[in-house]
Amino acid sequence: MMRIIHYLNQFFGGIGGEDQAEYPLTVTPGPLGPGRLLADKISDAATIVATIVCGDNTAQYSPEHIKAEIAGLIEQYAADALVAGPAFSSGRYGLACAEAAEAAHFVGIRAVVGMHPENPGVNLCPANVLIVQSGESAMDMMASVGRVSDVVNRLARNEDLSPDELKTCIKRDIRFNAFSAENGAQRAVDMLLAKIRGNTYASEQISPHFPRVEPAPPIEVPLSKIALVSTGGLVPKGNPDRLESSDATKWVSYSIAGRASLNPEDFECIHGGIDVTHINNYPNRLIPLDICSEFRAKGLIGALDDEYYVTVGNLTPVARCEQFAIEMTAKLREKAVTGVILTSS
């Protein structure tokens, strides 16, 4: 029997909703929630030995720590495979499932994750993870778990997936290095001659999909309530949360309560892809608190959020940025923010 460890968020683990998003990582022997459904469908070949439950925020606050804990539990329960989700289209949950899959990859066991194709977690799963397509919401639970169980049964029996089962797995463009017979320059000139002559050729790289963002409709003056958001990496001196200078794994927010301007004694820019000299001399060049304070005094801005929100865009994957946006927007909505000034480096 294949031994499976199952990862769920606080909601599907039966702990609670958004109010329990900070629930710590816990482990329970045997299946739980959707895991019971899964256990029935795989009972001939595999058994769920334990279920990990973790709050969605907890999983985002310290991903490295969570991954290490999950890796430890995989070993403790001698699991042969990890199943996570299904996470449907829930962004934070999908991201947490990707973390769990990374832990499995690190330990060297297979991982099967259930997700909607547009879940931002899809692109963050390691290359060899099987991502089984799920519906958009828990309405699709029965069918989604059914598809996951088909894949798990194959893995447990060491069989190849059927063509139909393969179709249920989300195909991603995973890139691998390989050695070609000719060097790059020779291939380039050969490709150019083919292109000029109208012969066929195969480009070695194709354009990734760039999602378009529709601009929101304008908001009315006086602008209220406005928040300052940036991908430029401005942090309090000393970078207390250790925001990464490239390939950021998180976003952070810092208080600007009582400030009319960001002074160079208290703030610094840790962005790794630009010359930060001018920002460090006058941080308002990145996050325009000075001018916003002025506008507030003139009544053009009704209210300004008491925090600014920041990450680093330098080499950070689009999928992760989408995830940051989902999380930031949730917090901004909570604080009744109606408009943001978004600055990049």
Next chain:
Amino acid sequence: MYQANAPQAHLGAAHKLELCNYTVRKLRLGDETNWSDGVLTVNADELKKHLIAEAGIRRVGIAVARPGESTRIVNILDAIEPRAKPGDGQIFPGFLGAMDGTVGRGQTHALNGCAVMVCGSVPGEVASQVVSEAMVDMSGPGARYSPFSKTLNLILWCDFYDDQGPVKRVSVARYAGLVAARFIGAATFGNPPDEIRTYEIPERSSTLKNETPHVVYICPGMLLSDLHQTFLSGSALTSTPTVVHPTQLMDGILVSGNYDIGATRNPTYFYQRNPIVEALFAYQYKGLLAFAGIIVTKCLIEGFFGKQRSAYLAAQTAKLLDANGAIISIEECGHAYADLMLTCQACEEMGIKTVLLMAESAGPTGAKPGPIAFAESADAVISVGNMDELISLPPVDVILGGQWSCGRWMIDNMAMETMETPLANIFAANCQLGPGRLTGETR
């Protein structure tokens, strides 16, 4: 007052270079500096004295690294092919002499199969930028990724004065490398070469008549800070494109001053012995195309207007050279790809068909989504591989090029521990001038 000595009269009007290749099959240190029958001997003491006197360097260690040895070269700044021109010919113009009509013409002696590798520890920041790691393993799993594991390397291990800051250090090391390359290249004078290759581009009127496709090579070099520069005859590149003759590259008209990401920086060596230039000449001799010239510009240009400016000026220049096609290389990554894509788009708009060379940054597992910029018209792109791929390098017997930590690894540990590194730290592993066979594929 400058005295012109009318040196080029004997070259006539033709723009033709005879590259005299002296193949190096064996490299050793000895009592004199000479090349004979494939054996290059370098008098290290003489070279050291020369470099200290000429280049403002404090001390320099000289060593040899050969393919197959259990040697790791670290803190690499640049690699240069030893070359010299007999008589009054100028090599590395702007650095070692004035730009004149001999650059790209007459004869050039080249020590084929050999590289001067300039190494040195350069700590510190300039405008938030640092010198990044670049290393080469001469054997083992890392060796297949760097073209410089296949060359016989003369290592110049530079030591600097304490009051020399990062910018001074790299400029001193750069100059030392060029001086050494010419010094060693001159060891061939008086010997017959293994082969002479003649490079010239045909009269355009004749190739236009018989409808041979005209191909330009657009070569952007990096310029971002004092640690990330490219020099055209001694002056930093600008975003105003310049047309140069391919043979001028062979005489060192382009010199690298870029010390960013090891895998994607363009070493001077591959400007001199440029793989794209070689491939274009080879096809020209077969009558398949006519080489119409090289357009040099810069990449990592500030601002969208600046990027558009370079892109459209380069495309317009190509059009005026009657180009039907263009190979476009690039240096570095990130928003350099915006420069690359805009240049591609501008060329295609003007009816010039393009092929681009581009590295990938697809994350350690290959799952990270593609580059930040990609034009719809970029339908022919060569991949020189994913620079984020991790490789495991075993311990080595000898470490050359630095005594301080290199990146996050301590030098002392390298002799004992396996190190896991992204290809980004391997010198020229993903060089977008196309010297390597590495590519990327979707599975």
